[in-house]
Amino acid sequence: MVAEAGHFALFLALFVACAQTVLPMVGAARNNAQWMDFARPAAVIQFVLVAFAFGALMHGFIVSDFSLSVVFQNSHTDKPLMYKISGTWGNHEGSMLLWVLILSIFGCAVAVFGANLPPALRARVLAIQSFIAVGFYLFLLLTSNPFSRQIPVPFNGQGLNPLLQDPGLAIHPPMLYLGYVGFSMAFSFAIAALIEGRVDAAWGRWVRPWTLAAWGFLTGGITLGSWWAYYELGWGGWWFWDPVENASFMPWLAGTALLHSAIMVEKRDTMKGWTVFLAIVTFSLSLLGTFLVRSGVLTSVHAFATDPSRGVFILLLLIIVIGGSFALFAWRGPTIRNTGVFQPISREGGLLLNNLVMTTAAAAVLLGTLYPLFLDALDGDKVSVGAPFFEAVFIPIVMPMILAMAVGPLLGWKRADLRFALSRLRLAFVLSGLIGLATWSLVTDGPFMGVIGLTLAAWLGLGTLVELAGRIRLFRVPFSESLSRLSRSPRSSWGMTLGHLGLAIAIAGMTGAGSWKVESIQTMSPGETVNVGGYDYTFMGAEDGQGPNYSYTRGTFTVTRNGQPVVTMHPENRRYPVRSMPTTEAAIHSLFLGDLYAVVGDADGSDGSYVTRLYWNPLVAWMWVGAIVMVTGAAVSLSDRRFRVGVPQRRKAELSPVAKT
Amino acid sequence: MKRKYKRLTFVAIAGVFIAVAAGLMLSAFEENIVFFRTPGDIASGAIEEGRRIRLGGLVAEESVTPGADGLVHFVITDTVDTVAVNYVGILPDLFREGQGVIAEGTLVNGVFIADEVLAKHDENYMPPEVSDAIKEAGQWYQDGEHGSGDGESGDNGTEGQ
Incomplete structure (x- = not known):
């Protein structure tokens, strides 16, 4: 019964969404306040209905209602409660339901917090948001009904894919979707602005926090996925340039560009058409990502068992949304006028460079990801474009940006003195050069790119600190005054500092992990010792045991360095009988300079020896720390009260076209 | 300016x-x-030795034999032709006989030396290239989507010869 109620709620949500698409849009055109106001309660009702449907599906998972085919295929009574819950979105139908749930949350947020938005803009934004929702409700109800029943009711389920039974992966999809779908806000605002033919500073003030929130979630979601791959797949890899990873990375790149160009709209009243364009591109890439993941057109580790009709449906949706919005942009875009002017060497110039690099990088990733599809369609030849391609293209493209990133924040708006900015970076230049030299002399093997990567990371990190020191006039005024300046500096500039600093730390981590990894695969009998990356691993044997819904083999290693004990590690090899599928639980011990990483494989003969894999993964923890710093930056910046106080000033902004900062 | x-x-x-x-x-x-090739392509001699390719097909039944220090030997088949594969490294968790697999590497003296082996995260899933390869070889039988539930029916109706 609960499932039928959920199914019915989804139908109701579709009807509400249809009404919410049409009435407010027409109301805004005719200046009918009542019709426009319909959007707000409708958005709230939509959210309540979808939340109910989602709750109904989750209920099915929790009580193990195997008459629901989704539950049958993805759950099992022996599964721990946490994975029964996360199983709700660990499958195609449920994850699409999560998609629309998050979409409705964002719509509801505009309705609730958008009291100070101009009514026409709010009505249009909600109508467009609802239009996207209509597409996805139809997709769910027509091709991927999560509530479809099956008869006879099976006695037990097939269990969730064991690889997905992991805390990191339980929250990875919701985070990622909050990011993907969060960009729908920027999209809806962009389309509304195109219809109105007006973009102003107040518009920028609305778009920027939503973009920032989506960007923060996406950063977190991508990192969680990468972290999961690192500890779960059992060989220390963390990024594979897999099509589906690229699908989440492309909106991240475009969203990063959007984040920076929205600053120019808000503060300088310039680059408005471009920002609208970026908002459309970013969300289009999110939709494309959904298509790539859900249609299974590309070989990917993420593809669920697929159904071509779903791919066709999403492709159609993609064409309508992306094609329609680009056509609208071509038609209405030229009406958007910029008032701010600036010289090439200026803060705006720096932000523009960021935009240029980010969009080029996103385009390169897009081409590389879709190239196999093009080639297959053209002459039927199957190819794979893998990590070597992306590394050869992506790294050189972003390098100039990292160089410029240290300089940009030191430049003033409109017109700036590059020599002055560079002279402030003298110390950072010397220090990062020294760090590069030190790396080069200490680490004799490995690629030279590693040295360059660490030097660039140091340059970016130090440059960001120089900007911070300049802002609080460190060592120029008494220290206590510097501290008070520090506490008074706006949260959004804190966001910038943390965001850039986090990236610097993450780049150091990626460089280390990519350049100087040490790997050793061997058969070890109990008592045998192997040295990997300067650490001695002694294998103490392995024993078998039983977990909640799996059996395992747990190995024990004691690790020493120069005879000093470091840590005892317990990697596991788990077997899930329901899916007769093993998983690897690597034992990881993070140190400042790198991770000790041990995996135990299959038994080799009956003398107690096992195949073991031992790794030294340098600087890996820096990636996770860097990502946490970046997400913190986004959160701090979001808490800036200017985002809230500044918004009602739209009226004034309308009177005088010159934006205030 | x-x-x-x-x-x-x-x-x-x-x-x-x-x-x-x-x-x-x-x-x-x-x-x-990296081009995708099938055992059939290799049998017809269309593959240049030493050029990096991806080889896709099913892992032949009872063909996986571990050697010393992580060396694994197995056979990839498209149900008509077969290629012997040598691989040093870790096989993915989902690597099983009778399952779809993609190996990346080069062909040396008729033996495929792989340095990367990809299997998928979901046991019901078969890489589209592999299913196409098997269809090309004319050996494709579509069985029920959900298998028999005990997870042992990984061969998807394409029993090794």
């Missing part, structure tokens, strides 16, 4: 940057693309 020239500067910088990026991509496409 006049507005017009300024705009020209921006366009020129962007143009140069994009041209460099396009050049990078073209050369990378030239060097780093």
Whole structure:
């Protein structure tokens, strides 16, 4: 019964969404306040209905209602409660339901917090948001009904894919979707602005926090996925340039560009058409990502068992949304006028460079990801474009940006003195050069790119600190005054500092992990010792045991360095009988300079020896720390009260076209 | 600087940057693309030895034999032709006999030396290239979507010969 109620709620949500698409849009055109106001309660009702449907599906998972085919295929009574819950979105139908749930949350947020938005803009934004929702409700109800029943009711389920039974992966999809779908806000605002033919500073003030929130979630979601791959797949890899990873990375790149160009709209009243364009591109890439993941057109580790009709449906949706919005942009875009002017060497110039690099990088990733599809369609030849391609293209493209990133924040708006900015970076230049030299002399093997990567990371990190020191006039005024300046500096500039600093730390981590990894695969009998990356691993044997819904083999290693004990590690090899599928639980011990990483494989003969894999993964923890710093930056910046106080000033902004900062 | 020239500067910088990026991509496409091949292609002699390819098919039943120090020997089949594969490294968790698999590496003296083996995260899933390869070999039988539930029916109706 609960499932039928959920199914019915989804139908109701579709009807509400249809009404919410049409009435407010027409109301805004005719200046009918009542019709426009319909959007707000409708958005709230939509959210309540979808939340109910989602709750109904989750209920099915929790009580193990195997008459629901989704539950049958993805759950099992022996599964721990946490994975029964996360199983709700660990499958195609449920994850699409999560998609629309998050979409409705964002719509509801505009309705609730958008009291100070101009009514026409709010009505249009909600109508467009609802239009996207209509597409996805139809997709769910027509091709991927999560509530479809099956008869006879099976006695037990097939269990969730064991690889997905992991805390990191339980929250990875919701985070990622909050990011993907969060960009729908920027999209809806962009389309509304195109219809109105007006973009102003107040518009920028609305778009920027939503973009920032989506960007923060996406950063977190991508990192969680990468972290999961690192500890779960059992060989220390963390990024594979897999099509589906690229699908989440492309909106991240475009969203990063959007984040920076929205600053120019808000503060300088310039680059408005471009920002609208970026908002459309970013969300289009999110939709494309959904298509790539859900249609299974590309070989990917993420593809669920697929159904071509779903791919066709999403492709159609993609064409309508992306094609329609680009056509609208071509038609209405030229009406958007910029008032701010600036010289090439200026803060705006720096932000523009960021935009240029980010969009080029996103385009390169897009081409590389879709190239196999093009080639297959053209002459039927199957190819794979893998990590070597992306590394050869992506790294050189972003390098100039990292160089410029240290300089940009030191430049003033409109017109700036590059020599002055560079002279402030003298110390950072010397220090990062020294760090590069030190790396080069200490680490004799490995690629030279590693040295360059660490030097660039140091340059970016130090440059960001120089900007911070300049802002609080460190060592120029008494220290206590510097501290008070520090506490008074706006949260959004804190966001910038943390965001850039986090990236610097993450780049150091990626460089280390990519350049100087040490790997050793061997058969070890109990008592045998192997040295990997300067650490001695002694294998103490392995024993078998039983977990909640799996059996395992747990190995024990004691690790020493120069005879000093470091840590005892317990990697596991788990077997899930329901899916007769093993998983690897690597034992990881993070140190400042790198991770000790041990995996135990299959038994080799009956003398107690096992195949073991031992790794030294340098600087890996820096990636996770860097990502946490970046997400913190986004959160701090979001808490800036200017985002809230500044918004009602739209009226004034309308009177005088010159934006205030 | 006049507005017009300024705009020209921006366009020129962007143009140069994009041209460099396009050049990078073209050369990378030239060097780093890996073609997908099937055991049938290798049997027909269409594969140049030493060139990096992806080989896809099913892992033949009872063909996996571990050697010393992580060396694994197995056979990839498209149900008509077979290729012997040598691989040093870790087999993915989902690597099983009778399952779809993709190996990346080079062909040396008729033996495929793989340095990467990909299997999928979901046991019901078969890489589209592999299912196409088997269809091409005319050996494709579609069975029920959900298998028998005990997870042992991984062969998807394409029993090794």
